Amino acid sequence: MAKAKARRRGQDVSDDDDDEDYEEAFNQARVPAPGQLANCELCDKRFTVTAYSKTGPDGGLLCTPCGKQMAADEKKAKPKPKRQRARATRQMNSNLLDGIAQRGAFSLLEMCIRQVANNINDVEEFGDLPGELRLRLSQILSKRRMLTPRTLGLFLRSDVNTIDIFDAAKLEEEDFHRVFATMPFLERVNLCCAGQLKDGVLEYVMSRESHIKHLILDATNLVTEDCWRRFFQTCGSKLETVKLSYLDCAFNDETVEVMVSNCPNLRRLKLTDCWKLTYDCLKSIAKLDKLEYLSLDMRHRHEEGHPDYRVVNERDLESINALLKARCGGLRTLSLKHFKPMDNSSLAIIHETARHLSKLRLSHNETFTDAALASLFTDWPNPPLTFIDFASNRSLEPLFLMPGAGNGDNSDSNSNSNNNDNPGLGSDGFRAMMSHSGEKLEHLTISSCRQVGFKALEEVFGEGQTYPHLREIDLSFHTRIDDVVMRRLFKACPALRKVMAFACFNIVAVQPPAGVALIGGLNAHTM
Numbered sequence: 001m002a003k004a005k006a007r008r009r010g011q012d013v014s015d016d017d018d019d020e021d022y023e024e025a026f027n028q029a030r031v032p033a034p035g036q037l038a039n040c041e042l043c044d045k046r047f048t049v050t051a052y053s054k055t056g057p058d059g060g061l062l063c064t065p066c067g068k069q070m071a072a073d074e075k076k077a078k079p080k081p082k083r084q085r086a087r088a089t090r091q092m093n094s095n096l097l098d099g100i101a102q103r104g105a106f107s108l109l110e111m112c113i114r115q116v117a118n119n120i121n122d123v124e125e126f127g128d129l130p131g132e133l134r135l136r137l138s139q140i141l142s143k144r145r146m147l148t149p150r151t152l153g154l155f156l157r158s159d160v161n162t163i164d165i166f167d168a169a170k171l172e173e174e175d176f177h178r179v180f181a182t183m184p185f186l187e188r189v190n191l192c193c194a195g196q197l198k199d200g201v202l203e204y205v206m207s208r209e210s211h212i213k214h215l216i217l218d219a220t221n222l223v224t225e226d227c228w229r230r231f232f233q234t235c236g237s238k239l240e241t242v243k244l245s246y247l248d249c250a251f252n253d254e255t256v257e258v259m260v261s262n263c264p265n266l267r268r269l270k271l272t273d274c275w276k277l278t279y280d281c282l283k284s285i286a287k288l289d290k291l292e293y294l295s296l297d298m299r300h301r302h303e304e305g306h307p308d309y310r311v312v313n314e315r316d317l318e319s320i321n322a323l324l325k326a327r328c329g330g331l332r333t334l335s336l337k338h339f340k341p342m343d344n345s346s347l348a349i350i351h352e353t354a355r356h357l358s359k360l361r362l363s364h365n366e367t368f369t370d371a372a373l374a375s376l377f378t379d380w381p382n383p384p385l386t387f388i389d390f391a392s393n394r395s396l397e398p399l400f401l402m403p404g405a406g407n408g409d410n411s412d413s414n415s416n417s418n419n420n421d422n423p424g425l426g427s428d429g430f431r432a433m434m435s436h437s438g439e440k441l442e443h444l445t446i447s448s449c450r451q452v453g454f455k456a457l458e459e460v461f462g463e464g465q466t467y468p469h470l471r472e473i474d475l476s477f478h479t480r481i482d483d484v485v486m487r488r489l490f491k492a493c494p495a496l497r498k499v500m501a502f503a504c505f506n507i508v509a510v511q512p513p514a515g516v517a518l519i520g521g522l523n524a525h526t527m
Helices: 002-008 015-030 064-077 084-097 108-118 131-143 149-155 173-182 199-207 225-238 253-262 281-285 314-330 344-353 370-377 417-421 427-437 454-460 483-492
Strands: 037-039 046-048 162-165 188-191 214-218 241-247 268-274 293-297 333-337 359-363 387-389 443-445 472-474 498-501 517-520
Touching: 084 517, 108 131, 131 149, 131 162, 149 162, 149 173, 173 199, 199 225, 225 253, 253 281, 281 293, 281 314, 314 344, 344 370, 370 427, 427 454, 454 483, 483 498
Parallel strands: 162 188, 188 214, 214 241, 241 268, 268 293, 293 333, 333 359, 359 387, 387 443, 443 472, 472 498, 498 517
Antiparallel strands: 037 046
């Protein structure tokens, strides 16, 4: 067209250009229209032309397979956009939430494990992989939601006596049958999110000689009450550990009584979020003579969905104190969460009877006073604790309505004696706690203990104070903590690896030391 216009304007156009124009027009006319048949330029196959048929390198049309292949080749040839920085930042934040603040490359062992996890679909078997490496692989695959019936088979070996599956949500009932059939000598069973584990699986275990000593099950809501009782009657004599959580439909106080009667060797017991349990089950638990590790959570009793969530009576307190008097003398771990009826008398019993505790968790209580908590740790013959969790020990009333609120730092005001009677962990209790256990303490949680004052924090983590073993600390929802306290904390705790500081809005510009994961704070980069 351009050459025709040039002729009309009288311009000189060569004959060679005319030939090229005619050839181009001829080739365009030769291209088949949609709906016609054509031969593929690359593979010469006959195909029906569509509006989406791609053009080959020489101008011909391509069939669908060749068109897809050419598009894939072109995509590979294009340089990928640089997203390494965003991916690295996301991975760094994920590691921080796991408490990992490592600078530089991971160890060769960790990198090899991650490489195996990245190519898990190509792995045929683990072979003679050590138990700790199988455990690490299970953790990684569970976090990625990649534990399927196929990958489960990699962990099943007849000569192994432990199984740890941290996310069994994708497994069916026959998969759990396969676990116990393939591994007849299991001693430790840890199955989390095992929603499809039913009566038939436990009945299969009961039908054979059971070697199970440590049973850890989570969300096994399809197991009936009767099956639980028959299981403890059949296999309870060998059980040393029972940890059950998130049971909504079964496992009541009567089942606990059957468990206690048939499990005389039980040393570890953990029952959390078992909806049908009441404080009456503590009377049965008090009969476990060999009990050393006890963890109970009564959150379900005090949630609004529970019919008796507002009821806190003296009988519940009597059951709690009777349990403490009977078993506290031999316990190494005592973890009681959401035990609302507990009061200062319970703390006095712990002070009088506990002599071997290394882990103490008394969280989500509105009755303990600061003075009673200080008395617990003052002149306590128990060795220094390595784990303390006093999270959410505070009154639910607004802080400005409590006695001493007008003093600016109510928990440090010695002029007002009523402050020690305020519910919750305060400055005196915090000082006594760190004075008693600071030299051996490894894990400390005092989140939401809002009555701990700035002066107490400044004093505990001040000049000359050192806590050589403290590795993890949770200070979330302490509005008094600022950059000054955090710098003193980092200096006083040389072994620190993880700090939780959610809703600490005065932490603005502090820079954590190398190897310390600071989760929370005001700036996004610290999370």
